[in-house]
Amino acid sequence: xxxxxxxxxxxxxxxxxxxxxxxxxxxxxxxxxxxAPVTDRNRVLVMLSNVFLHLHPIRIRKSGVKLRYTWCMxxxxxxxxxxxxFTGLLLMxxxxxxxxxxxxxxxxxxxxxxxxxxxEMHRWGAHAMVITVWLHMFRVFMTGSYKPPxxxxxxxxxIMLVLTxxxxxxxxxxxxxxLAIWAITVGSNMARxxxxxxxxxxxxxxxxxxDVKLIHAGDDARFALLGGTFVGEGALLRFYVLHxxxxxxxxxxxMAVHFWRVRKDGGISGPL
Amino acid sequence: MHxxxxxxxxxxxxxxxxxxxxxxxxxxxxxxxxxxxxxxxYGLMAFxxxxxxFGSFDRxxxxxxxxxxxxxxxxxxxxxxxxxWYAMAEAVKNDQRLEVGKPPIEKExxxxxxxxxxxVYTELIALVLCSVILIVWSIFLKAPLEQPANRxxxxxxxxxxWYFLGLQEMLVYFDPWLAGVVLPGLIIVGLMAIPYIxxxxxxxxxxxxxxxxxxxxxxxxxxxxxWVSLIVLGTFLRGPNWxxxxxxxxxxxxxxxPLTNVNLSEYFWVRMLGRGLPTNWAVREFPGILxxxxxxxxxxxVLARGWFKAYYEKMGAARYHxxxxxxxxxxxxPVKMLxxxxxxxxxxxxxxxxxxxx
Ligand code: HEM
Numbered sequence: 222x223x224x225x226x227x228x229x230x231x232x233x234x235x236x237x238x239x240x241x242x243x244x245x246x247x248x249x250x251x252x253x254x255x256x257a258p259v260t261d262r263n264r265v266l267v268m269l270s271n272v273f274l275h276l277h278p279i280r281i282r283k284s285g286v287k288l289r290y291t292w293c294m295x296x297x298x299x300x301x302x303x304x305x306x307f308t309g310l311l312l313m314x315x316x317x318x319x320x321x322x323x324x325x326x327x328x329x330x331x332x333x334x335x336x337x338x339x340x341e342m343h344r345w346g347a348h349a350m351v352i353t354v355w356l357h358m359f360r361v362f363m364t365g366s367y368k369p370p371x372x373x374x375x376x377x378x379x380i381m382l383v384l385t386x387x388x389x390x391x392x393x394x395x396x397x398x399x400l401a402i403w404a405i406t407v408g409s410n411m412a413r414x415x416x417x418x419x420x421x422x423x424x425x426x427x428x429x430x431x432d433v434k435l436i437h438a439g440d441d442a443r444f445a446l447l448g449g450t451f452v453g454e455g456a457l458l459r460f461y462v463l464h465x466x467x468x469x470x471x472x473x474x475x476m477a478v479h480f481w482r483v484r485k486d487g488g489i490s491g492p493l
Numbered sequence: 494m495h496x497x498x499x500x501x502x503x504x505x506x507x508x509x510x511x512x513x514x515x516x517x518x519x520x521x522x523x524x525x526x527x528x529x530x531x532x533x534x535y536g537l538m539a540f541x542x543x544x545x546x547f548g549s550f551d552r553x554x555x556x557x558x559x560x561x562x563x564x565x566x567x568x569x570x571x572x573x574x575x576x577x578w579y580a581m582a583e584a585v586k587n588d589q590r591l592e593v594g595k596p597p598i599e600k601e602x603x604x605x606x607x608x609x610x611x612x613v614y615t616e617l618i619a620l621v622l623c624s625v626i627l628i629v630w631s632i633f634l635k636a637p638l639e640q641p642a643n644r645x646x647x648x649x650x651x652x653x654x655w656y657f658l659g660l661q662e663m664l665v666y667f668d669p670w671l672a673g674v675v676l677p678g679l680i681i682v683g684l685m686a687i688p689y690i691x692x693x694x695x696x697x698x699x700x701x702x703x704x705x706x707x708x709x710x711x712x713x714x715x716x717x718x719x720w721v722s723l724i725v726l727g728t729f730l731r732g733p734n735w736x737x738x739x740x741x742x743x744x745x746x747x748x749x750x751p752l753t754n755v756n757l758s759e760y761f762w763v764r765m766l767g768r769g770l771p772t773n774w775a776v777r778e779f780p781g782i783l784x785x786x787x788x789x790x791x792x793x794x795v796l797a798r799g800w801f802k803a804y805y806e807k808m809g810a811a812r813y814h815x816x817x818x819x820x821x822x823x824x825x826x827p828v829k830m831l832x833x834x835x836x837x838x839x840x841x842x843x844x845x846x847x848x849x850x851x
Binding site (some may be wrong): 258261264267268274277278279280281282283284285286287288289290292293296297300301304324327328331338340341342344345346348349351352355356358359360362363364365366367368369371372375376379382383386389390393396397398399400401402403404406407408410411412413414415416419421422423424425426427451452453490491492493 | 562565568569572573576577580583584596597598599600602603604605606607608609610611612613615616619620623624627628630631632634635636637638639640641642643644646647648651652653654655656657660661668669670672673674675681684685687688689691693694695696697698699700701705709712716721844847848849
């Protein structure tokens with residue numbers, strides 16, 4: 222890291238010399254285009270030339286960097302999302318979403334994989350992310366940061382909140398144990414009662430040609446969700462695909478929009 | 494000891510629990526100047542810690558609190574109470590400054606600082622701390638894995654994932670089409686509508702309560718009381734058959750609670766008029782339908798002339814009506830709770846013929 226320059230005392234000429242040599246190599250200079258960010262000029266350059274850092278502005282309101290103001294909850298939500306992506310990827314090496322293997326792959330994960338805390342990190346990280354996203358929303362509300370010009374970003378946030386819950390919900394099914402299928406059964410049974418689109422929902426009976434019902438257990442909202450009339454093989458595959466591909470892609474795109482808008486709306490909010 | 498446990502069990506009864514939660518919010522809003530001191534906030538955390546430590550000596554309490562998936566909700570109780578208090582305390586600080594003509598703290602911290610190092614290092618520390626907590630948590634608490642999925646063996650209770658337990662709790666008062674579809678949909682719509690309904694230009698970018706009393710109180714009621722406190726209720730206090738169990742109570746599958754709930758139609762036709770229920774559903778449910786029309790259709794218009802006149806004039810007709818509709822839909826839950834507890838009311842409108850029950 223370029224910051225290490227700070228720890229180098231002028232009294233240690235050997236180290237200083239080594240450092241100077243290192244930062245003068247072609248390799249180093251091909252990676253870092255400027256000196257350590259200890260001067261104002263380099264503090265600007267580091268933000269502009271690094272793709273990860275350029276999500277940030279160069280300078281920011283003092284209140285905005287304080288824990289007191291943001292509680293760091295947006296940042297933690299994002300960090301947890303990254304942790305979940307990484308641990309989730311590792312879990313995908315071991316897990317096959319079929320009735321035959323799903324449960325036993327999870328058993329295998331817990332019994333045969335050394336130092337296996339990936340499943341734990343993924344599960345507790347997911348719970349934690351739900352909580353941090355709620356608290357982030359709570360903070361944004363309490364500082365009135367949804368008010369103009371940030372109305373739209375609040376809306377992007379609400380959609381990400383829903384996606385976070387859906388990610389968590391679809392993941393809950395994958396271990397394919399009693400906890401999983403019954404929680405998803407209870408949750409998805411609600412879709413049966415969707416007005417007009419669920420076969421036990423109000424108004425569904427009205428959608429019929431004479432005696433032929435348009436909405437029945439085999440084609441209603443719940444069927445679309447589960448790919449069947451109960452939580453079975455179809456549901457497992459659907460939830461797996463949504464959980465590992467569909468929803469993460471959607472939320473990642475929205476996060477890009479979210480961060481972009483934080484910048485474009487004038488950075489972290491503050492009194493006008 | 495036993496007395497204390499019985500008292501907690503008694504206070505945890507959904508009716509008392511809910512009234513207590515609303516009461517706590519009321520006290521927070523009303524006595525906010527006193528409660529804003531650090532002593533209150535950290536005292537509250539200490540009290541909670543002692544409560545959970547003390548509780549964990551009890552077998553039933555330990556069973557429900559240490560269930561792996563319930564551990565995050567214990568954390569949720571702590572962080573929710575802490576941040577609710579904290580946000581209020583910061584708001585009070587700013588309000589007191591505003592009162593003596595000083596700008597809010599955020600205004601004084603308006604000057605810009607360098608993102609490197611000020612923000613980048615904060616982020617790094619947060620990231621390291623968060624990783625450490627998550628790793629330690631993962632080492633000490635195994636992720637749960639129960640018996641393989643078996644469609645023939647329904648567990649009792651069957652619970653949705655914890656973040657949906659507030660919705661599952663609503664099933665006590667509403668049919669699935671409302672509790673599971675329409676009301677959750679309206680929560681999302683309502684959240685998205687907030688920035689477009691709230692016309693108050695003040696309180697943008699700093700903590701304050703005084704300048705946004707109604708907004709904050711309504712939001713706290715929806716978020717802290719209706720959403721989170723019902724999740725806590727659903728997680729810790731609902732056992733087999735979704736019956737209520739105190740935190741120190743044994744989950745007895747055979748616990749029987751008398752259910753004698755009565756529809757509004759029966760109240761009207763049978764008990765008031767002393768005749769049988771009409772066979773035609775439109776006639777039978779006429780009183781309930783009327784109640785709903787008055788609640789959602791007439792009430793907003795009446796309020797626009799009376800209590801909410803100032804809001805109506807400030808917000809304009811469209812914002813006002815959308816806002817009041819969403820608010821009344823949210824209040825449908827406490828209204829239904831109260832009528833259930835006070836009059837054993839089951840449904841206001843009960844058109845079973847079309848699965849249309851309210
Ligand atoms: C998936 C989850 C989310 C992530 C990763 C995320 C991330 C962030 C980050 C990093 C910030 C910068 C300031 C801060 O940390 O507080 C931010 C700001 C903001 N977020 Fe989110 N957010 C998420 C969900 C939400 C939700 C659910 C809402 C609202 C319903 C929301 C609304 C906003 C708004 C309005 C701002 C601007 C705040 C200001 O300028 O003070 N976000 N978000």
